[in-house]
Amino acid sequence: MFAWSMATVCLGGTLEAKLAALSKAGFRAVELFENDLTFFNGPPSAVRQMADDLGLTIVALQPMRDFEGMPEPARQRNFERAERKFDLMQELGVNLLCLCSNVSPDALGDPERSAHDLAELADRASKRGLRIGYEALAWGLHVKDWMQAWDLVKRADRSNLGIVLDSFHACVRHNPIAPMAELPGDKIALVQVADAPGLLMDPLALSRHHRCFPGQGDFPVDDFIKACLATGYRGPVSLEIFNDQFRGALPGQIALDGMRSLEACAERLQIQGQTPDIDRLPGAHLPQPGTVAKVEFVEFATSGSVGDQLENMLRGLGFQTVAQHRSKEVTLMRQNNVNIVVNRERDGFAHSFYLVHGTSVCAIALATSHVEQTLDRANALGATTYYGRIGAGEATIPAVRGVEGSMIYLVPEQSSDASFWEQDFVFEGNQKPKGAITGIDHLSNTVRRSEFFTWLTFYKTILGFEDVPQVEVADPYGAFYSRCVRTANHKVQIPLNVSDGGATVLARFMDATAGSGVQQIAFETNDIFTYVEAARAKGVPFLPIPDNYYADLAARFDIEPALLERMRTLGILYDQNAGGVFFHIYTESFEDRFFFEVLERRGYDQFGAANTPVRLVAQARAQDSRKQI
Numbered sequence: 248m249f250a251w252s253m254a255t256v257c258l259g260g261t262l263e264a265k266l267a268a269l270s271k272a273g274f275r276a277v278e279l280f281e282n283d284l285t286f287f288n289g290p291p292s293a294v295r296q297m298a299d300d301l302g303l304t305i306v307a308l309q310p311m312r313d314f315e316g317m318p319e320p321a322r323q324r325n326f327e328r329a330e331r332k333f334d335l336m337q338e339l340g341v342n343l344l345c346l347c348s349n350v351s352p353d354a355l356g357d358p359e360r361s362a363h364d365l366a367e368l369a370d371r372a373s374k375r376g377l378r379i380g381y382e383a384l385a386w387g388l389h390v391k392d393w394m395q396a397w398d399l400v401k402r403a404d405r406s407n408l409g410i411v412l413d414s415f416h417a418c419v420r421h422n423p424i425a426p427m428a429e430l431p432g433d434k435i436a437l438v439q440v441a442d443a444p445g446l447l448m449d450p451l452a453l454s455r456h457h458r459c460f461p462g463q464g465d466f467p468v469d470d471f472i473k474a475c476l477a478t479g480y481r482g483p484v485s486l487e488i489f490n491d492q493f494r495g496a497l498p499g500q501i502a503l504d505g506m507r508s509l510e511a512c513a514e515r516l517q518i519q520g521q522t523p524d525i526d527r528l529p530g531a532h533l534p535q536p537g538t539v540a541k542v543e544f545v546e547f548a549t550s551g552s553v554g555d556q557l558e559n560m561l562r563g564l565g566f567q568t569v570a571q572h573r574s575k576e577v578t579l580m581r582q583n584n585v586n587i588v589v590n591r592e593r594d595g596f597a598h599s600f601y602l603v604h605g606t607s608v609c610a611i612a613l614a615t616s617h618v619e620q621t622l623d624r625a626n627a628l629g630a631t632t633y634y635g636r637i638g639a640g641e642a643t644i645p646a647v648r649g650v651e652g653s654m655i656y657l658v659p660e661q662s663s664d665a666s667f668w669e670q671d672f673v674f675e676g677n678q679k680p681k682g683a684i685t686g687i688d689h690l691s692n693t694v695r696r697s698e699f700f701t702w703l704t705f706y707k708t709i710l711g712f713e714d715v716p717q718v719e720v721a722d723p724y725g726a727f728y729s730r731c732v733r734t735a736n737h738k739v740q741i742p743l744n745v746s747d748g749g750a751t752v753l754a755r756f757m758d759a760t761a762g763s764g765v766q767q768i769a770f771e772t773n774d775i776f777t778y779v780e781a782a783r784a785k786g787v788p789f790l791p792i793p794d795n796y797y798a799d800l801a802a803r804f805d806i807e808p809a810l811l812e813r814m815r816t817l818g819i820l821y822d823q824n825a826g827g828v829f830f831h832i833y834t835e836s837f838e839d840r841f842f843f844e845v846l847e848r849r850g851y852d853q854f855g856a857a858n859t860p861v862r863l864v865a866q867a868r869a870q871d872s873r874k875q876i
C-alpha cells in the first residue's frame with residue numbers, strides 16, 4: 248500500500264485523540280508506538296476496531312529494542328519477549344514489527360551471530376504470517392548505519408525480513424543517500440521520514456527533542472524519499488518525529504502540519520520529475536499558489552481614544568487619511584502605495600478580534616496574481632478559508648486564517664482603476680499622498696514556541712514562501728529566535744519570532760495581546776535621516792539607544808565621524824555586510840504592544856540581527872520603567 252503515514256509517537260494526547268487527528272488530517276496509515284497501546288484503556292482489538300472505523304491501517308508496531316547479538320540467557324528471553332509482541336500484533340491485526348539496532352552494552356557485535364538471531368526471529372514471525380523490519384539507530388552500539396543494517400538483513404536472508412530506512416538516522420550520520428536507490432524494493436520493510444535542524448549536537452539528543460517534519464529542518468529528505476521510491480518500494484512513507492513541541496500542541500494541528508509537509512514534498516518531487524509513481528501520492532498535483540506581489544494593506548482593529556492615538560502615530564510616520572469605508576467605521580490611511588486600514592467597527596470580525604486582543608493587527612492583505620488558485624491550494628491543504636461579510640456594492644475579499652485567528656486577505660494585484668479600494672471606500676482629496684515611506688519591508692509574527700513550526704509550514708506550503716536560516720540572539724530576560732519566511736521575490740517578508748523566558752519582550756507582547764500576532768511592521772524609505780528628523784519634529788516617540796552602542800559601532804566599523812554623530816543624535820542603528828549598508832530605527836512600542844521600524848537598505852539584504860539585542864534591551868528598559876518591575 249502506497250500511502251502517507253504517521254507514527255503515533257509524533258502526537259500528544261491519548262491514543263484515541265491521536266488516531267482521530269490523523270484520520271481527520273487525511274492519513275490512511277499509522278505506525279503504532281507500543282507505549283500508546285500500553286497506556287490505552289482497552290484491549291488491542293478495540294484499537295484495531297477504532298483504527299478501522301477511522302479508515303486507518305496500522306502498518307507497523309514499533310519498537311522492539313535490544314534484540315540481536317545478545318549473550319545467553321538474555322538471548323532466550325528476547326525470543327520469548329518477541330513471541331509476546333507477536334501475540335499482540337495478531338490481536339491488533341498488524342503485520343510488521345519494527346526492530347531497532349541494539350544499544351545494549353552487552354550486545355556482542357558479531358555480525359554472523361546478529362544475522363543468525365534476525366533469521367531465527369524472522370522464522371518465528373513467519374509461522375504467524377508476520378514480518379520483521381530492521382532499522383539502524385544512529386546510536387546503536389554496533390549497527391549505526393543503514394549499510395550495516397542492510398548487511399545483516401542480507402546475511403539473514405529471509406523473505407519476511409527487510410530493512411527499515413529512516414531519513415533521520417541516515418542523515419544525522421551523513422550516510423550516503425543515493426546508493427539506497429540500488430536496494431531491492433521488496434527488501435525495504437518500511438520508510439520513515441523525519442527532518443532535523445543542522446545543529447551540532449549529540450544525535451540522540453537531536454533525535455529525541457528536535458526532529459521535525461520535512462521542510463522544517465535542514466536534512467535532504469526529498470532526496471531520501473526519491474531514493475527509496477527509486478527502488479520500487481511502494482509501501483507506506485511514515486513520519487516518525489520525536490519533538491517536545493509537537494507533543495505539547497493540539498494533535499489535530501500537528502497531524503495537519505505533517506500532512507502538509509508530506510504533500511509539499513510530493514509536489515516538489517513531482518515538479519522535479521523522474522520520481523516513479525509520485526503522482527499516486529496525495530499532494531503531487533496541488534493547485535499552484537499565485538505570486539504574491541506585496542502586502543496590499545495592514546489592518547488594525549481598535550476603538551475609542553486608543554484608536555485616535557494610533558492614527559496620530561501613523562500621521563507622525565507620514566500617513567494621511569485618504570478614504571472612509573462606504574458602510575463601516577473603517578478608515579484608510581495611505582502613503583505612496585502603502586495602505587493601513589484602521590477598523591473601529593462595533594461588530595463583525597475585526598471587533599471580535601479587538602475584544603479578545605485589544606488594539607492590534609487583525610488582518611493583512613496580500614496582493615496575489617491568482618487569488619482563486621491560492622484559495623484552492625489553501626483548501627486542498629486543509630487551511631480555513633473565509634469569504635467576508637459584504638454589504639451592497641462592496642468587494643468580496645476572500646481570506647485564509649492566519650496567526651491567532653487573524654485574517655490573511657487575498658486580493659488581486661491592483662490595476663489602476665476599478666480596484667476593490669474604489670468599491671469599498673469613498674476617497675476625499677489626494678488619493679495617493681506622497682511621503683518618504685515607499686513600502687512595507689517586513690512584518691513579524693511573534694508566535695508561541697509550540698506553534699512555530701506550524702506557521703513555518705503554513706507559509707511555506709500554503710503560500711509557497713521560502714525560509715532563511717534561523718537567527719538566535721539574547722533577550723535581556725531570555726532568548727530570542729527568528730526565522731524569516733518570504734516570497735521568492737522578497738516582496739513579502741515575515742520573520743517568525745519566538746522566545747524563551749516569561750518576561751522577554753516577545754512574552755510581554757503575547758501577554759498584552761492575549762496571543763500571537765504582528766508585533767513589528769518595518770517600513771522602507773530611501774532617506775532615513777531626513778525622514779527621522781521630520782518624524783521627530785512631529786513627536787513620534789523613537790526608542791532611545793544608549794551612547795555606548797555608538798561607541799561600539801565606531802570600534803566595529805569604519806564610519807565617518809559626522810555620520811556616526813548624526814546616527815547617534817537621531818537614534819538610528821547601523822549594520823553592514825558584503826552587499827552593502829543598513830540604517831534603521833524603531834519607534835517605542837505602542838501601548839506595550841506592537842512597534843514600527845523604519846529602514847533604509849543600501850544593497851544590504853538582511854534584517855540587522857546584530858542590533859536586535861540592543862532593541863530588545865531598550866524595549867525591556869522602557870517597559871520596566873513604566874511598570875516598575
Ligand code: MG
Nearest residue numbers: 382413439487
Ligand atoms: Mg525510525
